[in-house]
Amino acid sequence: MTGTTTWTDRMRELRLSLPPVAAPAGAYVPAVRTGTLVFTSGQLPLVDGVSTCTGKLGEDVSVDDAVAAARLCALNGLAAVDMLVGLDRVVRVVKVVGFVASGSGFTLQPNVVNGASDLLLEVFGDAGRHARSAVGLAELPRGCAVExxxxxxxxxDGLS
Known part of the structure; x- marks a missing residue:
């Protein structure tokens, strides 16, 4: 960030708030730091531990609903980063990998993952530009449409 504006300030300007970090459903942590990188675990579209979007694209989930779910995944990812090191320590978004539960013939996975990418661009501006993959899968954890x-x-600086 430049000047005195922080990413947290930018979130407030956008009227976005970070949700509580979901408890891991297995033997992993929500995010881990190595050197100057933070990797998040796969983030599901969960609110209070409940999925907001289940099913498969091309069958029973609309692209618009899945885009909103991907956006929520991004907020959940930012919450994991904030819990680990603080959101205002982010220098840039490096990589996004989106998984979309897809019915036969569904090929708009990139459109769905745009929900996450667009949110990151809104919050981080040019520092939100990232490399990305969008992958279609038969099933995702908890029946979620997006991860x-x-x-x-x-x-x-200042972190141990």
């Missing part, structure tokens, strides 16, 4: 994972570069 997204992230890699962020952070400022490690």
């Amino acid at each position: 997204v994972e992230f890699v962020f570069e952070i400022d490690v």
